[in-house]
Amino acid sequence: MDLTDSSEETRALAIYWGRTKPMLSLSLLSTTAWITPTASSTTTLTPFFKRALAMSTMTTASQPAIVDAVAAGKYVEVHFDDGAAYRFHSLWLRDACRDEEHVVGGAGERYLTATPVGPSGVSAENVRAASAEVGANGGLHVTWNDASLGPHEMAADPPRVSRFRTDFLRMYAEVVGEKLAAGARSSSAVHEDLAFLTPYSGFPSARAPKAEEMRLWKAADFAVPTFDFHEVLDPASDANLNCIESVLYHGGAMIEGCEEPGEVALRRLADDAFGGLQKDPTRDIANWRIVRKEGATSVSYDHLKRLNQHTDSSIPPHGVPALCLLMHYEEGTGTNTFTDGFAVARQLEAEDPEGYRLLATYGYDAERDFVASRVDSPQEYNRGLIVSTQPKLLQLDDTGALQRIQYNEVFRTPLTLPFDVFPKWYKAFNRFVELVHSAEYERPVPMHKGKFFLMNNWRVLHGRAGGLASSDRVLVGGTITREAIYSQARRLLRERRPGGFADVSQEEELDDEEEEERLRSRPRPRSRLRLRLRPI
Structure with a gap:
């Protein structure tokens, strides 16, 4: 050589x-x-x-x-x-x-x-x-x-x-x-x-995405690219690389045209196009499966109830929240909700700079039992795991720019904030949650069998509208790590140079x-x- x-x-x-x-x-x-x-x-x-x-x-x-x-x-x-x-x-x-x-x-x-x-x-x-x-x-x-x-x-x-x-x-x-x-x-x-990959490279000193590297949106102007399932999987097409860039720029991307949705299709799409699903440490398979259950104790499995906006892996079993969430309907219909958390954070900072700083300085207490919280799941779990953590809701880079949002209300535990910090922190926290669920920012999106949504889990919060899901609704999805997305994008860029x-x-x-x-x-x-x- x-x-x-x-x-x-x-x-x-x-x-x-x-x-x-x-x-x-x-x-x-x-x-x-x-x-x-x-x-x-x-x-x-x-x-x-x-x-x-x-x-x-x-x-x-x-x-x-x-x-x-x-x-x-x-x-x-x-x-x-x-x-x-x-x-x-x-x-x-x-x-x-x-x-x-x-x-x-x-x-x-x-x-x-x-x-x-x-x-x-x-x-x-x-x-x-x-x-x-x-x-x-x-x-x-x-x-x-x-x-x-x-x-x-x-x-x-x-x-x-x-x-x-x-x-x-x-x-x-x-x-x-x-x-x-x-x-x-x-x-x-x-x-x-x-350039679009730089914020996701893996260095401790990595910067947050710049303003020009994102298109922030409110509910009224929610518009993300839509890709064809087979084109994303076609090695000769640029759709795979464009889809990844869209997710990082717009916060998400729709993928349609899957004739046989389900766990096999999900894993094929994740493995071939996005680097593979993140392995859950408490079950043998990587993907999760949500099926309606009468009398469910967990809100995730009661399709008639509203599921509040949240980020997935807010209590990450592997230490770092997954960069992306890939989910789709195997059966039935429903309405999912999406919010651009970075757009909300921008408004909060304009309204209450001190409150914004507090949410980025003090973490909130949270804990998850990874088996007990899935008591209504049809899947089998072979080992227990309980994780306690105190993440900051707003996570900034060295320059103070927003890099990631990490939040799920259902796993929040009593706060251990200092006495004088609590009232001001909670005021900002309450306002952030209010904005996330407001009609100005939360966008309902009808979903149906075979429709995939791939979202930037560090930026976009998601949930479920109450009472709008069909009784046969089956939701199948999983998380994808930063390493997997970044590696796949690098490989695709290398091939196309x-x-x-x-x-x-x-x-x-x-x-x-x-x-x-x-x-x-x-x-x-x-x-x-x-x-x-x-x-x-």
């Missing part, structure tokens, strides 16, 4: 989705760490992430090139043609190298014979750069000193040379390097195809001529979602 391949599309692909698959910009994005409030120690990741995305879209002409490299023992100095220069720790380079001698291309795993820790034969404290030079195709080649290599019991000797792509080094330089010279800077703008591949093994099957022809002939996808919306 040629790590210095410099074709425009291949460079872009390699930086973000690329041949050196374990780029940190991808590895970190698949972590689950981000959702908790930020830690100041991780804030440097955000500019790195932006840099990685920007580098992925630069043309060959605009990519920085290495013009000089100097080995200085514990350090290596790298000079770029835009005037910038950085000093890297030699040990960092030895540890971070992702060439084919250090990382298994298909699996993305580090070779234990190459890592500078453990019984590899590399002595981390003795690592020095013996020489550094610019390769024929512009990459950096570093040769390591003999003193850093010793006896070992591994199957192969550690590599003596590490090779680095120019764009790889430049991507990391601003975070891990010491800047030696000022110079022209490349654009740090996030590629617009990827010019020269993109579903995975590394596919890429390696093509020889250079076939790949070159594919890159030339493949049209670029539309960079933004454009859909006609129709009121529901």
Whole structure:
């Protein structure tokens, strides 16, 4: 594999989705760490992430090139043609190298014979750069000193040379390097195809969605895109990716045209289009099933009663509420209600800034017994789980922007707020709930057999109108994690980039001529979602 391949599309692909698959910009994005409030120690990741995305879209002409490299023992100095220069720790380079001698291309795993820790034969404290030079195709080649290599019991000797792509080094330089010279800077703008995913990437320092990345709505102007069930499942169609973007932008999307609704159809849609349903720890299957039950003790299973607006997994069994909820009618009809919680929060902040701050500062007490609360369910539960928590109803990012709403009244327990905080907190809380259920914000939506609704569970609250469901109503659904949605969107974007591949093994099957022809002939996808919306 040629790590210095410099074709425009291949460079872009390699930086973000690329041949050196374990780029940190991808590895970190698949972590689950981000959702908790930020830690100041991780804030440097955000500019790195932006840099990685920007580098992925630069043309060959605009990519920085290495013009000089100097080995200085514990350090290596790298000079770029835009005037910038950085000093890297030699040990960092030895540890971070992702060439084919250090990382298994298909699996993305580090070779234990190459890592500078453990019984590899590399002595981390003795690592020095013996020489550094610019390769024929512009990459950096570093040769390591003999003193850093010793006896070992591994199957192969550690590599003596590490090779680095120019764009790889430049991507990391601003975070891990010491800047030696000022110079022209490349654009740090996030590629617009990827921008809509940034708030959901998984970093502790991740920002909330920007105003332009959402369309907030009230009941009167509730309009979300509608997609065809089969088109969303069609790998050749853009409907799957457009559907995910719609959910994050509008708060939800309708999916119609399923001829055989039920658990099988739900799981197929979730697995193939959205990364799979979140596993419930108390039952064997992931989806839930709500069937009318006479004399039900839980409001969820009494179709004649109103079910107040709430977010699902408000007491998450896995620590973080699911990003999306996918539900549909297997049988019968009914009316579900939806509210854009972010739109409500915006009005509350305008009316009562102090109350808004209190809802974002103090959590409310809640508890759920995951078996007892489903006593009316037709499903079987094989283990118990009781979770107590104190989530903030409004959850903000580092800048104070709203990132997530987490609320379900049925599981709320006695509040443990300070004496002087309680009256002001409760006033704001009461107003928020009033607005959520007001005719101005709550939108009733008739539902029928085969109709799916996929919603952003961090933003949209949902419920059920009382007395409007048919006696044969069967509701089947489940939650989908942030990781699943984000991973699916990444995969779809990768496949649709010019020269993109579903995975590394596919890429390696093509020889250079076939790949070159594919890159030339493949049209670029539309960079933004454009859909006609129709009121529901």
